[in-house]
Amino acid sequence: MVVAAIELYLDTDATRRIRALWHALEAEGIPTLASLLNERHRPHLSLAAAHRLAPDAVAEALRDLDVGRGLALELDFVGQFVGRVLWLGATVTEELLAHHRAVHERLTAAGVEVWDHYRPGRWVPHCTVSMRVPNPLMGHAIRRCLEILPVRATVTGAAVTDHANDIAHPLGHGRPADDVSR
Structure with missing residues (x-):
């Protein structure tokens, strides 16, 4: 499945800690975003997603x-979505929700379609760890995630991405996003 997203990127320390988690899980036989699509992913929180975003x-x-x-994020719990998806949850704050709402209001006004589960009122702010944790290893993967929490992060940049099609288009107001390279 092709997925395009608006990704928020984390500061250097938070990125380093999450990449270390990815690599530890990979070493234990648990696939993470580190190995998905030839290591094109970097730790992020998605504000919106769709099959395609222009x-x-x-x-x-x-x-x-x-x-x-500049948004402050606190990743301080672990969650799962149906389909063996494991993630670090961001504490919901009014600032985060207001920013998310502002982004979606602008996307809607411009006619940009996104998946319903990323819309305000349904969105679960998270940083994906793995899209496919093997069932027998889920308990171990959760424990490994808990070992690095909490992760305090500051958003340093954003991009529209479609990793399957090698798209990483920086977003920002008059300033380039931090390095969006892999």
Whole structure:
């Protein structure tokens, strides 16, 4: 399945800690985003996702919004979605919800379609660890995630991404996003 997203990137320390978690899990036979799509992913929190997002349309819709930059995040719990998806949960704050709502209001006004479960009122802010934890290893993977928590992070940049099609289009208000390279 092709997935495009608006990704918020984390500061260096938080990124380092989550990458270390990914690599520890990989060493224990648990696939993570580190190995998905030839290591194109970096730790992030997605504000919106769809099968496709036109980077230029998204950038235009959000052109005068400093997408995510400076938001404080607290990753302090572990969660699962159906299908063996494991993630670190971000504490919901009014600032985070207001920013998410502002992004979606602009996307809607511009006619940019996103999946319903990323819309305000349904969105679960999270940083994905693995899309496919083997069932027998789920308990171990959860314990390993708990070992690194809490992770305090600051959003340093954002991009529209479609990793399957090698798209990483930085978003920002007059400033380039932090390095969006892998």
